[in-house]
Amino acid sequence: MARTPKCIVKLEITSFQGGAAIMQQIIGGTIDLGVAGIVPVISAVANDPTIKVVAADQNNGSGLIVKKGSDIDTIAKLKGKKIAIPLAGSIQDVMVRILLKRNSLDYDRDVTVTTVPASNMLQSLESGAVDAYLAWEPFITQAEQQNVGQVLVRFEEVMPNHPCDTIVTTTKMINDYPDTVKAFLRAHREAVDYIKANKEDAAELVGSQKWTKVGKAVELDAMEHMTFMYTPDADFIAGSETFAQEMKALGLISKDITRSDIFDLTLLNQI
Numbered sequence: 027m028a029r030t031p032k033c034i035v036k037l038e039i040t041s042f043q044g045g046a047a048i049m050q051q052i053i054g055g056t057i058d059l060g061v062a063g064i065v066p067v068i069s070a071v072a073n074d075p076t077i078k079v080v081a082a083d084q085n086n087g088s089g090l091i092v093k094k095g096s097d098i099d100t101i102a103k104l105k106g107k108k109i110a111i112p113l114a115g116s117i118q119d120v121m122v123r124i125l126l127k128r129n130s131l132d133y134d135r136d137v138t139v140t141t142v143p144a145s146n147m148l149q150s151l152e153s154g155a156v157d158a159y160l161a162w163e164p165f166i167t168q169a170e171q172q173n174v175g176q177v178l179v180r181f182e183e184v185m186p187n188h189p190c191d192t193i194v195t196t197t198k199m200i201n202d203y204p205d206t207v208k209a210f211l212r213a214h215r216e217a218v219d220y221i222k223a224n225k226e227d228a229a230e231l232v233g234s235q236k237w238t239k240v241g242k243a244v245e246l247d248a249m250e251h252m253t254f255m256y257t258p259d260a261d262f263i264a265g266s267e268t269f270a271q272e273m274k275a276l277g278l279i280s281k282d283i284t285r286s287d288i289f290d291l292t293l294l295n296q297i
Contacts, residue, residue, distance in 0.1 A: 044113040058199050063117040064189040068270050072279040076197040078290035082258035083191035086182040089166035091175040092158045101129040107157035110142040118160045121181050123276050164240045164248035187261035208293050215256045
């Protein structure tokens, strides 16, 4: 039986503070592929239709944390409070806006939203610098395990199986360098399969001092609140459209963005 020839690609990996910065680099041509949250991807697509999601990464995983023992037991009680998010324009920023709007609170007038690096949020909550924070895992589970914070809401309760991170590139990369993109996608597929089959090893690596610094136990529990994938399922694709609709309703984008605008799974389907 004929074997598919391997394409060896030399990668240069770099990191950025968030998805918005990654999308700026992709649009500018500084980087070729990125891992970015669906919200900054949609914002980029609204301005540049050549931006495409070529694979999924994971869904769910964000939550709103308040201090342990806090009397903030509903979203409505966030009125007048200070809420931390990782970055403006992040998926967590949009989640806060959705939660506030659904509870008749105004993002600009009823709360104070401030940006805090996700790794510093627990300290900010404990010190009283903020009253709540909305972040991604493992910083939700970390707050619970250290008995500092408690979950007010996990966003999967609001939007079950919602999309989170994606693999994103441009139509130029798809059209001009399909073998390179497919090689990357094969590696991504192998990584996802490894995580699913070796959760303890993956948790030890990601929880290490090199990455999240929260430790294996926190990371292992946090992984239970996410589903890692490479092929976006129906919920992932539909949820992307839902985020686009919410973003338009919030005035963050000015036009309708559909799944065909966001996704190009041609190369993923070829591997």
